[in-house]
Amino acid sequence: MKIVLLILALLLGSVFLINPIRETPVDDDWAYALTVNHFLKAGQYELHPWAAANFPFQTAWGALFSSVFGFSFSTLRLSTLVLVFLGLIAMYRLARVLKINRNVSGLLVLVLLACPLFLKFSFSFMTDIPFLMMMIISTLFYCLAFSKKIKRIKFSKSSKTMTSAPR
Numbered sequence: 619m620k621i622v623l624l625i626l627a628l629l630l631g632s633v634f635l636i637n638p639i640r641e642t643p644v645d646d647d648w649a650y651a652l653t654v655n656h657f658l659k660a661g662q663y664e665l666h667p668w669a670a671a672n673f674p675f676q677t678a679w680g681a682l683f684s685s686v687f688g689f690s691f692s693t694l695r696l697s698t699l700v701l702v703f704l705g706l707i708a709m710y711r712l713a714r715v716l717k718i719n720r721n722v723s724g725l726l727v728l729v730l731l732a733c734p735l736f737l738k739f740s741f742s743f744m745t746d747i748p749f750l751m752m753m754i755i756s757t758l759f760y761c762l763a764f765s766k767k768i769k770r771i772k773f774s775k776s777s778k779t780m781t782s783a784p785r
Contacts, residue, residue: 621724625706628731629699638695638741648741651694654680654743658689671745675752680743694743702740704752707733712758715765 643651649668656664657677665672683697684690706727713723730736739746 621710621720621727622707624724625727627730628728629703629706632731632737632740634697636737636741638699639692641691643691644695644742645744647691647694649682649693650676650743650745650770651689653677654684654694655689657681658684673745673748674749677746679748689725691743698740698743698747701748702750705747705754708751708758712754712761715761717756721735721768724731 646668649666650673652664653664653673654677655671656662656666658681663677679701680697681692683693683700687693688694700728710723710727712718713726716728716746736747736750
């Protein structure tokens with residue numbers, strides 16, 4: 619629990635220093651923001667022509683926050699910061715599942731948080747950080763499943779479904 623509070627404190631400290639509450643796009647996140655805005659207004663996912671990455675999860679995530687707090691660049695940045703927090707906690711937990719001691723696990727999280735590119739993109743609505751955070755979270759779930767810390771996944775049933783799916 620202490621590490622979660624420490625990660626939260628470090629992240630909040632960086633939020634205080636960088637201040638994500640400003641109505642201006644960062645790099646190309648304006649195109650991703652327009653995709654979220656279209657999703658909110660039209661109710662359908664349509665990738666903005668300027669955007670290179672296809673990001674339906676991030677659009678839905680941003681739309682969820684925008685529907686609660688209102689559409690703005692600040693809201694979308696805050697949605698990314700929530701993913702950052704969840705991803706950093708998942709990274710610590712992943713290191714612990716892999717039997718890395720607490721201090722080294724915490725240091726790994728600190729190294730990621732201190733990385734200049736990570737910090738820069740954490741304060742934008744670009745696709746880099748949400749993708750990385752979802753990769754870390756999904757890797758944690760895979761490791762938990764294979765280490766039998768959560769209920770066994772019925773691979774035989776899912777493989778039957780996958781092999782019988784139309785191609």
